[in-house]
Amino acid sequence: MAASQAEPFHVALAAIRDRLRSGALAPGARATAVDLADDLGLSTTPVREALSRLAGEGVLEDRRGQGYFVRRLGSVDIADLHRRSLAHLLIALEPRRANRLPPPAGAPPGIPPGAAFDPVAAVEEAFRGWVGATGSRLLIAAFRVIQIQLGPARRVESRLLGDLEAEALGLLDAEVPRAERLAALRQFHAVRIRESDRLAGLLDAAARGPGK
Numbered sequence: 001m002a003a004s005q006a007e008p009f010h011v012a013l014a015a016i017r018d019r020l021r022s023g024a025l026a027p028g029a030r031a032t033a034v035d036l037a038d039d040l041g042l043s044t045t046p047v048r049e050a051l052s053r054l055a056g057e058g059v060l061e062d063r064r065g066q067g068y069f070v071r072r073l074g075s076v077d078i079a080d081l082h083r084r085s086l087a088h089l090l091i092a093l094e095p096r097r098a099n100r101l102p103p104p105a106g107a108p109p110g111i112p113p114g115a116a117f118d119p120v121a122a123v124e125e126a127f128r129g130w131v132g133a134t135g136s137r138l139l140i141a142a143f144r145v146i147q148i149q150l151g152p153a154r155r156v157e158s159r160l161l162g163d164l165e166a167e168a169l170g171l172l173d174a175e176v177p178r179a180e181r182l183a184a185l186r187q188f189h190a191v192r193i194r195e196s197d198r199l200a201g202l203l204d205a206a207a208r209g210p211g212k
C-alpha cells in the first residue's frame with residue numbers, strides 16, 4: 001500500500017487512540033465510523049479500518065450488527081491492567097537495559113515549559129517514554145493497549161486519590177535513586193489496585209450520566 005493511501009488510516013488510528021486514552025470516547029460509548037470520519041475530516045473507509053484494528057487489540061468491542069463500543073472496565077479489569085502495567089514498566093526499567101532513566105522532575109516529555117502541569121498526562125507520557133526506550137516493538141505495542149484501556153480510569157483518579165501532582169513529580173525525579181524509583185512505581189500501582197472497586201464505580205456513574 002502506498003504511503004499516501006496508508007496515511008489516513010494511521011491518522012484515524014492515532015486520533016481514535018487519543019480519544020480513548022483521554023476518555024473523550026468513554027467506556028460503554030459507541031464509536032461510530034461516520035461521526036468519527038466527519039470529526040476527523042476523513043472518509044469512512046480508513047476510520048472503519050482503524051476501528052477494526054482497535055477491536056482486534058481488545059480496546060473496542062465489535063458487536064455484530066450494532067457497531068463498535070468502548071469496552072467497559074470493572075474493578076477486576078482495572079486491577080489486572082495495573083498489574084500488567086507494572087510488569088511492563090519493570091521490564092523496561094530492568095538495569096541491564098541501556099536507556100532506563102526517566103525525564104527530570106517538572107519537565108515531562110511533551111509538556112512545554114510554562115504550560116500547566118497535568119500529572120496524569122505527564123506520568124502517562126513518561127511511562128510511554130520508558131517503554132519506548134527499550135526499542136522492543138512487542139513491549140511497546142502491548143503497553144500502548146494497556147494505557148489506552150486504563151485512560152478513562154486514570155482521568156477520574158483526581159476525584160478519589162490524594163496529591164497526584166506530588167506523586168507524579170516523585171516518579172519523574174531523575175535524581176531519585178533507582179531503588180526508591182522502583183518502590184514509588186510499585187506504590188503507584190498498588191494504590192490503584194487497592195482502589196479499583198471505587199474507580200470502577202466512578203466510571204459506571206459517569207457512563208450512566210447525571211442523576212442516573
